């Protein structure tokens with residue numbers, strides 16, 4: 001299986017504060033790597049560097065064999081890079097243009113990437129009724145906006161997607177629907193996912209590989225079943241101990 005995203009020895013400093021220390025991992029075609037850790041661990045900073053929104057202080061990011069540390073030379077380069085890698089952000093309501101109707105937002109991305117999609121087929125792919133085609137973001141729920149953000153990412157036919165806390169704001173039943181949808185899409189399209197989350201139950205449902213991050217450093221990484229079922233680092237054990245497993249029930253104490 002080919003490596004789609006390769007992150008090597010990444011470092012990010014803000015002034016004298018080093019928030020990412022020597023981080024390396026890969027995301028393979030058709031697979032999901034989860035980047036987990038508590039708030040402030042540096043997950044979004046790494047996602048920002050991978051998607052080109054944040055500059056690295058040191059290290060290298062390669063996407064589809066191309067060194068992303070070098071700035072794109074032309075708008076054509078930028079378009080090609082966007083077609084390889086799309087971001088699904090945590091808060092789609094602020095990410096989507098508040099005045100743009102769903103079909104127009106999707107048509108714009110389709111035109112930009114000259115892809116073969118139509119707004120209707122993308123809406124069908126994410127399970128969004130076509131009656132929302134003329135809706136603007138404020139007329140939709142968080143889950144519906146999240147589907148639009150995913151549909152828009154799919155409009156570029158990306159090789160990989162960075163999903164930054166993409167389901168964290170959704171209630172559990174909508175979250176399960178969106179996760180199922182993402183898994184189905186991955187089976188059909190072999191898109192590679194870098195899944196950024198603090199939620200280990202989401203990791204359990206989605207990840208093939210897991211990278212556990214603490215204060216900007218990788219404390220443990222490996223195949224999901226190994227990291228989740230036989231964690232080696234004390235920090236991973238602590239994270240797991242604070243997350244209920246499926247089927248977990250609180251112990252009732254009797255007086």
Ligand SMILES: Nc1ncnc2c1ncn2[C@@H]1O[C@H](COP(=O)(O)OP(=O)(O)OP(=O)(O)O)[C@@H](O)[C@H]1O
Pocket residue numbers: 014019037038039040041042043044045046198
């Ligand atoms: N522009 C910035 N300037 C200074 N410090 C920053 C900046 N952006 C992020 N940081 C700091 O970098 C550290 C990592 O932040 P980051 O948002 O990457 O963590 P995270 O793991 O994604 O956390 P969360 O889940 O809360 O978003 C934090 O200490 C944060 O305060």
